Amino acid sequence: MEQPSKLKNVASPVSTGSAGSDYEHRVAAYYLAMALLRSVPLGQEAGIAREVRFQRLYEGEPLDDLIIISDLPTGEAKLALQIKRDLTFGVRDKAFDEVIRACWETFKSPKFALGIDRFGIVVALYSKKIDEHYKSVLAWARNSDNATDFLSRISKERLSHKAQRSFVKLIRTKLDSYLGRSVSDDDLWNFLRWMVILRLDFHQDGSEAYTSIVGLLRYLLPPEQMTESPRLFGQLVAYAAEAERAAGSFDSSTLRQRLITDGFALLPDPNCREDLSRLQEHAIFVLGGIRTDIGGLVLSDH
Template identity: 30%
Template sequence: MSQSSELRGGAGFSYEGLVASTFLAALLTRAGQRPLNISINTVKLQQSPFGSPLDDIIIVYDEPNATEMHIQVKRSLRISAAKTNKDFREIIVNSWKTFKAPSNRDGHDHYGGATDTISRSSIRKLRKVTQAAQHSHDEAVFFSRNKENDTASKDFDATIKIITTILSEAKIKHTNLELFTFLKKLVILEFDVMVPESNIPSNTINELRHVLQSPDRAPDLWHHLNSIARAGGGQSATYSQASLKALLHPLFTFKDLSPAAALATSNSLVQNLAPDLKPTTCDIAISYTKTQHTRVALIALITTNDPTGLAQEIKSWKYKIERSPFLNSQQKASTKAMSLTQLFERPELANIVLHDLATTSFSAYIYYGKVSEGTESEPDILKNKLLATSLLHRLSKKSETTELIHSEIERIHSLVETAKNDIQKKYHRALDAQISKNHNINRKELIELADLTASIVADHLNNEDPTSPQGYIGYIKSRIRYGENIISGEKHKRDRNPLA
């Protein structure tokens, strides 16, 4: 007797739901999905009532063959033929059934599993076998790879033995040609969405920002997709982009990203450009940092058109840490006097709010110089040049009007006045930007965010070892709009020569 989809959606479904949510998000963003790396047009959940052996998630790619990928989701997975290893055995046997299904008569479909935890060594060995199948024109070439007496051929044999043992003990007979063809489409995908340091939720949220009419609601949309995935798993649901948007209406509204709409928007922008177009009002926070052994000096400049909202969000991070069930009372007490940068220096605290850092809306502009790169390497000269360049660039923007500048940098008043005078002379524009006082609302939180951004980027620039950990740069790189090395002239934008 088959289980209902509601029962099957029980144990471990929080993880399965997060995996399903990433595919639902991909329906909306049209982001390419593995292994074809093209967009998808359908997501199906818990499809065993309709005869699908791998029933957890099925996605349909947006291409002429309507290629599908069928996956079973497991929180952890071990690649072995041990009789007690029921999860991997189930995936291989049901993948074979999917491979032999009448619906896959053209052999386009992919099948396998998705997991959060798996041995790096074993997944690497399996992928070498499946890649070898993909890059062999026939089974004779493929199986000849075990002829060499080296470690690679032994790993190849051992991995093939795992698969054939599982098939044999399931009483599945096969030829070498069938096994070779089966392995071409076998996939094991890694979705580490449950660990605090995972980039998958934050990257997905940032992709959702681009399709929403209100980008700041992307975190809400992500959580809503989690709920839809959980409910959909209990109903053997299927979703297209249109049906998913209908389900989300009117809570969320989406941009029309069709080519015709893009052209109309472009024409509208051209027609409506005018000298008196009202600029966006914003606040700026500026931080200066210099790495401990003086190799990198850096200015981080943060802008936001919602300073109060951003400051409240930063306050909520600290409140979240203070309320965390993972910290004892002594740890919580020690955090009260810490700055944002000090909190992020302790991984057990940073991990609690990394997701929030990755999804908070702000813009960062980076100006830096490396001491060894030019003659103007004295700290004071370099610092002044960094401040002068960054202030002139940001304050001269016609599309933005800066109301308040938040900074604890010495001489910030005179530097801002110099920048304002230069803009008056060069562009004939008078600026009314003011320096905030210590008692000003939002000042403390915005400066702390600028300090944290400066610290993260300086650590990244100072790390020349590509194999070493890259710190927290991955959590803010989507907010770095522009960077410039003021000594070498090297410029960085998000879409060209990105800083991170």
């Protein structure tokens, strides 16, 4: 009897790296969509996404995968991100060490606007511990008046979870090693305040992130072409791959023009910059109309 031939070994896309590249391009396409939609980008709490920049190490950006620029009424905000399909948050993990070092260098850069800019990591896969406890550490840091208040609350066993304390210890250990000395409590607190850990599950078909962004892109298309939104997202993925290879960038206007040239019929672009300007003018008007006295009694503004 003829022996069946042995099956040829086929390497997994994950092991060959193509899955990681595909994931990065989809995450980048997600942020291109945010710029196109003129939405608040994931990772920022305010601002309207305007531009996405790729591979900016040559400009001195340690977190160089993506730089997202957003418009604020008073200027602009920057979100610097490293994209990892999977990342182990461990003291001996080389990839984690490289990412946190890049985060630290971003945080200490003279170009980093404290209180406005953000930096961090986008991952597809992470544990419940990261989702429930590590991310909550960042929220606690942002909701603390100062380093003493933050570290005091984190250190209390009945108030915080041991996983929260473990994460703070892990980050402190990493920062100590980069500095060659003990990091100050203020630097540790501020580092955690402006760090973000984001999850976008583009590693699997029909994911929540994919469904959400494709649903939003429908509103850029005429009613009779709304079913074209998956193809529109696919085109953004292609643009992201191209921009990554060229260390390029797209802003909302050039992105729209490129899509129109490539055959997409987009609805008119709402000018969100004008909206921001009008909002600022309205705020000034309202504040100017607030009385500071009642019957001759002057009210303090403190």
